[in-house]
Amino acid sequence: MTMIQLRRRKTLWQIFRWPAVVAILSTVGLLSALLGDGIWDGLSWILLAIPVALYGVFLGRSG
Amino acid sequence: MTPKALRRWSWIHKWSSVICTLFMLMLCVTGLPLIFHDEIDGLLHEEVKAAVVPEGTPPANLDRVVVSALAAMPGQVAHFLIWDRDDPNAMLVSVGKTIDANPADNRIVRVDAHTAAFLDAPDVTGRFTYIMLKLHSDMFAGLPGKLFLGLMGILFCAAVISGVVVYAPSMRKKRFGAYRNDRPRVVRWLDLHNLAGILLVMWTLVVGFTGVINTWADLVLKMWQFGQLAEMTAQYRDRAPPAHPTSVQAAADVAAKATPGMLPSFIAFPGTIFSSKSHYAVFMRGDTPVTSRLLKPALIDAETGKLTDSRDMPWYVTALFISQPLHFGDYGGMPLKIIWALLDILTIIVLGTGVYLWLRRRKPGESAARNLANAAARQAALTS
Numbered sequence: 001m002t003m004i005q006l007r008r009r010k011t012l013w014q015i016f017r018w019p020a021v022v023a024i025l026s027t028v029g030l031l032s033a034l035l036g037d038g039i040w041d042g043l044s045w046i047l048l049a050i051p052v053a054l055y056g057v058f059l060g061r062s063g
Numbered sequence: 064m065t066p067k068a069l070r071r072w073s074w075i076h077k078w079s080s081v082i083c084t085l086f087m088l089m090l091c092v093t094g095l096p097l098i099f100h101d102e103i104d105g106l107l108h109e110e111v112k113a114a115v116v117p118e119g120t121p122p123a124n125l126d127r128v129v130v131s132a133l134a135a136m137p138g139q140v141a142h143f144l145i146w147d148r149d150d151p152n153a154m155l156v157s158v159g160k161t162i163d164a165n166p167a168d169n170r171i172v173r174v175d176a177h178t179a180a181f182l183d184a185p186d187v188t189g190r191f192t193y194i195m196l197k198l199h200s201d202m203f204a205g206l207p208g209k210l211f212l213g214l215m216g217i218l219f220c221a222a223v224i225s226g227v228v229v230y231a232p233s234m235r236k237k238r239f240g241a242y243r244n245d246r247p248r249v250v251r252w253l254d255l256h257n258l259a260g261i262l263l264v265m266w267t268l269v270v271g272f273t274g275v276i277n278t279w280a281d282l283v284l285k286m287w288q289f290g291q292l293a294e295m296t297a298q299y300r301d302r303a304p305p306a307h308p309t310s311v312q313a314a315a316d317v318a319a320k321a322t323p324g325m326l327p328s329f330i331a332f333p334g335t336i337f338s339s340k341s342h343y344a345v346f347m348r349g350d351t352p353v354t355s356r357l358l359k360p361a362l363i364d365a366e367t368g369k370l371t372d373s374r375d376m377p378w379y380v381t382a383l384f385i386s387q388p389l390h391f392g393d394y395g396g397m398p399l400k401i402i403w404a405l406l407d408i409l410t411i412i413v414l415g416t417g418v419y420l421w422l423r424r425r426k427p428g429e430s431a432a433r434n435l436a437n438a439a440a441r442q443a444a445l446t447s
Binding site for chain 1: 242
């Protein structure tokens with residue numbers, strides 16, 4: 001990463017857009033298994049596994 | 064954000080975390096096995112199995128179930144008759160020394176749902192899961208312990224929210240998910256803390272806050288007793304308890320007729336905390352994941368066997384019912400339990416790295432902030 005990029009400060013939108021997506025998907029995941037069975041349970045598993053998976057991906061990528 | 068506002072949020076984040084972290088670590092560690100309490104109990108403790116019967120076998124008369132349970136526990140009285148959610152072949156009878164004894168000390172008697180044969184009545188108080196549950200819910204300190212942990216939960220929620228605010232300035236120059244594994248530990252652990260913290264915001268807030276609501280369960284029950292239940296049974300206030308209570312089975316039948324399409328969840332006997340001294344309270348439930356959590360009582364006069372009243376629970380009880388699965392993670396099968404456990408472990412990482420960062424900050428003569436500044440300066444010198 002060059003110094004020019006480093007100096008550029010990110011906006012709040014840039015900082016929070018991905019965390020916001022994760023939060024919204026988590027909310028849907030928390031609710032879906034409550035509202036239905038079968039496919040709704042499956043949706044819940046996938047959506048709530050996203051934060052765990054991202055943590056692993058980012059740690060693996062690192063640098 | 065102004066530097067002053069940022070300092071204020073940092074202060075909130077620091078102190079709300081410092082106060083609650085040790086208790087939150089305890090809650091996360093004891094909560095982990097509790098996610099799998101059924102499986103752990105099944106593994107550690109033998110259980111007499113109910114007879115497996117062909118589908119369509121009629122259930123035993125409920126009065127026989129109660130008689131059978133009480134015969135096995137001489138000197139005790141029945142408080143609650145419960146349909147086992149996980150095992151349709153078994154019924155549970157919760158018994159206590161007297162009708163007004165604290166049900167927290169009750170013994171659960173298992174009875175075969177079809178033959179009404181006594182199965183077992185294990186003493187669970189020495190079990191690993193019981194100890195974890197007591198530590199997790201009130202630290203063996205009763206209602207004060209519960210309310211104290213609720214307060215810690217509120218501080219935890221404050222720490223999560225203030226954590227989101229202070230996340231912004233620390234990410235000004237980093238991309239989402241940055242983990243600088245070539246840097247000193249304090250930088251790496253700050254990244255681990257920020258990353259897990261921000262990924263888990265919604266889950267930690269929901270599990271944290273629903274946990275807080277659960278600590279108020281006793282108070283919610285009291286509110287219902289003195290509110291809706293008192294209202295429904297007002298005309299019975301001055302009556303003596305029924306000398307010869309009517310049949311439990313008949314009460315269940317009347318309740319089922321009054322609440323079409325609903326299934327029985329449990330029956331509270333006259334004089335227990337979930338009913339008046341003159342009624343069987345038959346709690347009915349729905350059959351979807353949400354509605355199965357929502358209970359609707361039908362009050363049956365234990366002298367005449369007639370329906371007195373049946374109403375939906377007030378909003379504050381409904382809120383408690385809905386908050387329970389969201390805290391326990393027991394509403395989406397084994398995969399959801401495993402994900403719940405992984406999210407719990409990530410929360411432990413957030414708490415642990417948080418403690419470390421705070422301790423580093425407290426070292427006299429150097430602050431983590433200065434360390435970061437120094438490290439950044441070194442990096443800049445190297446790259447320029």
